[in-house]
Amino acid sequence: MTMLHRLGAVAIAFGALTTPVLAEDITIGIAAEPSSMDPYFHNLGPNNSMIGHTFERLIEFDSNQQLMPGLATEWKPVSDTVWELKLRKGTKFHDGSDFTADDVLFSFERADQYTGGNSSFRTYTKGKTVTKVDDHTIRISTAAPYPLMPNDLTTVMIMSSDAKGTGEAAKNKGIEAKDFNDGTAAIGTGPYTFVEWKKGESIVFAKNEAYNGNLHQPFDKVTFKFIPAAPARVAALIAGDVDMIDNVPTVDIARLKKDSKLNLSQGVSNRVIYLHMDQFRDQSPFVTTVDGQPLDKNPLKDAKVRKALSLLINRKAIVDRVMEGVAIPAGQLLPDGFFGRSPNLTADPYDPKGAKSLLAEAGWGKGFGLTVHGPNDRYINDAKILEAVGQMFTANGIPTKVETMTKNVFFSRASKGGPDNTPEFSLILVGWGSGTGEASSPLKSLLATHDPKKGWGASNRGRHSSPEMDALLAEALSTVDDKRRGELLAEATDIGIGGDQGIIPLHYQVNTWATRKGLAYNARTDERTVAYDVIVEK
Known part of the structure; x- marks a missing residue:
């Protein structure tokens, strides 16, 4: 079929590109099905x-x-x-x-x-x-x-x-x-019209022949197959059942790079994987004594305790062993190169001695118990990351249970599964990619005081609140001068993370896509897997 648009070649991490040609349709295997x-x-x-x-x-x-x-x-x-x-x-x-x-x-x-x-x-x-x-x-x-x-x-x-x-x-x-x-x-x-959605199986789109915008349309038909299991996604690509997959499992990257029938595309994303902690309840539902009994006080409300938990996490070990080296330890909301980062914050070191000292200062020298929650089908190696964090806490005097679940169940409960539509859990693993490509988005959504009328704190599931940070953020959002706005966003980050430890950043995701030979993907910092960024080779 004659196609209306051609795509220009772009550089990717692995696999050379040549002049694009035309293609008819594509089937893409993806890890996560949308919820709506x-x-x-x-x-x-x-x-x-x-x-x-x-x-x-x-x-x-x-x-x-x-x-x-x-x-x-x-x-x-x-x-x-x-x-x-x-x-x-x-x-x-x-x-x-x-x-x-x-x-x-x-x-x-x-x-x-x-x-x-x-x-x-x-x-x-x-x-x-x-x-x-x-x-x-x-x-x-x-x-x-x-x-x-x-x-x-x-x-x-x-x-x-x-x-x-x-x-x-x-x-x-x-x-x-x-x-x-x-x-x-x-x-x-x-650029594409909706055709059908078979829940748990696939979504199909067809090219919109009347489209007059700037997004490319290299295919007449696009089928997204939902393949949550990483080994199954890789097997589907190798077998030719799909033309492309996202979220290539870290354990398979080295092997797939050597396959001459495949192209790999890789890039650092704007997504930080982090921990939210309950900072608004005097009694938190999944915080207990060391021996698992109910606790009438919430240690997570103390910034010293939150900092101690951060110091109990060996980020380098998680990156090296869980992520197979395909991630970057994080100390704030965005990786290098994004607007509004703080020059003062780096990833916390693994420091059990320092952590125990902080716990003692806060009155929790004997520790406490936790149950931590997260999804098992949303982020790269999410369940494994949470298991590693739980083991690190347990090994250092914070006995921790880990519970994971499908993302649709998890996000509903993590957002408003508790009484009065409050977040249900005490400590959770989540991820956030800046929708605006700079620091105000995660600051406003994750760390600003929860205020539905104002639109702030929409994803602040830990309910962190700092009037000082809010004031800096508000000033930044109305500051026209780019340099000054960047400084204000950095100062707000210094307070929200560096001072309050409102969240605990773990690492920035590095994402990998794989395609059959003849196709390649233009790796996106926002992590989206979209048909209009697929490159068709000659």
């Missing part, structure tokens, strides 16, 4: 990757998280507190209806008010007022200068204002709430 096709259900990597084939954002990121036009072709500040965006003309939704400014207003309102998911997009919508200038011009105003507006606009996907689930348009189309989750109402403007 609703673009606002859960701000989660697998969801955002998958749904981004069907829906577009106002501004998109390239593979290195550099801004590029999406549904907005131009954007600029027209005053200290107002940004103006020109929208792409001639764009149609997959049902043939026209894309206009009304759809942007509807999408931001729905994302802002959405309460059905586990980690919302309100972080990026609160404090923004979207107004229509004409059908293809909008303005977004804020109470104070907000220089990160373009970065925030890379997060919220745009859906049709007809797809409300209420009103005459929805009634005529038969749209129900479940349709947003299962894909029936997945009607966007993106």
